[in-house]
Amino acid sequence: MVVSRSPAAGPAVEGRLRFGGVPLPLQEAVKVLGVEVDRELRFDGHIKHIAKKASHRVSALRRVTSFLDRGGKLLLYKAQIRPYLEYAALSWMSCAASHTRRLDSIQRRALRLVDAADPPDPPDPPAQFEPVSPLDSLEHRRDVAALVVFHKAQVQGVPHLAGLRHPPKVATRSTRTVLTSGDAVEVPRSRASQHQRTFVGRVSRMWNIFTAAVPHIQEMNTQSVKLAANRWRLLKPTPLRLVIL
Numbered sequence: 001m002v003v004s005r006s007p008a009a010g011p012a013v014e015g016r017l018r019f020g021g022v023p024l025p026l027q028e029a030v031k032v033l034g035v036e037v038d039r040e041l042r043f044d045g046h047i048k049h050i051a052k053k054a055s056h057r058v059s060a061l062r063r064v065t066s067f068l069d070r071g072g073k074l075l076l077y078k079a080q081i082r083p084y085l086e087y088a089a090l091s092w093m094s095c096a097a098s099h100t101r102r103l104d105s106i107q108r109r110a111l112r113l114v115d116a117a118d119p120p121d122p123p124d125p126p127a128q129f130e131p132v133s134p135l136d137s138l139e140h141r142r143d144v145a146a147l148v149v150f151h152k153a154q155v156q157g158v159p160h161l162a163g164l165r166h167p168p169k170v171a172t173r174s175t176r177t178v179l180t181s182g183d184a185v186e187v188p189r190s191r192a193s194q195h196q197r198t199f200v201g202r203v204s205r206m207w208n209i210f211t212a213a214v215p216h217i218q219e220m221n222t223q224s225v226k227l228a229a230n231r232w233r234l235l236k237p238t239p240l241r242l243v244i245l
Helices: 007-014 044-067 072-078 082-086 097-116 138-154 157-162 199-213 222-234
Strands: 029-030 035-037 170-171 177-179
Touching: 029 082, 035 044, 035 072, 044 072, 044 082, 044 097, 072 082, 097 138, 097 222, 138 157, 138 199, 138 222, 199 222
Parallel strands: none
Antiparallel strands: 029 035, 170 177
C-alpha cells in the first residue's frame, strides 16, 4: 500500500488493512504495470531504474555503431532505447526537473553516437551548415502526447478517460458569470511546484494556449490534433515554462 507522507499516517493504518483476511504490509513503493510508484509520488526510484536500463542500451549501441549507417543507428535508438525513456511518461511527468534532465542526457549521448561516424557532406560555399537534431526533445514528445490524450478526454469523450475531463473555463464579471468562448478549460489551482508538473496541472495550461492558437479543435480527429500539436510545440521553447496563475 502507498500511504500519505505524514508521519502519523503509517502507524494509523499499519496492520488494519486486510485483503481476504490477510494483513497488507505497508511499502515504500509499489510497481503498477511497470511503473514504480513511491509513497511521495516523486518517482525517484522509477526514473533511476529506467535511466539505468536505457544507459546500458546506449552502451550496447556504441558497440555496434561501426556496423550501421546513420539511419540504422537512429532506427535502433527509436526502437530499442527511446521507449524506455517514454513508457507511461504522462504518469510520472511530475517528477523533478533533475530527473527529466537525466533522461535528456541519455538521448543526447545516443545522438552523439548517431552522428559520430557519419559527418554530413560539406555544403557548397557560401552556404553554412547548421546542425539540426534529427529527433524532437523528450519534453516535446511528452507535451504532444499529453495534448492528444486530453483531446480524447475533453473533445472525443472517450469513456475510460472521463476522469481527466475539465469543466469549461468560466469568466467572472462584475455583473454575471459566463462561459468563455472557445475550448478553454478551468485550470486547477496549484500551490506546489510538483502539482504544477502533473498531467492535470500542466496539460490544462497547455490546452488553453494551444486551443487559442489552433482553431476548429472540435472538428479534428486524433491524427489531426497530433499533427497540429506537434507544429504548435515546435514553435515553443524547450523547456517550456508555463505561466502559473
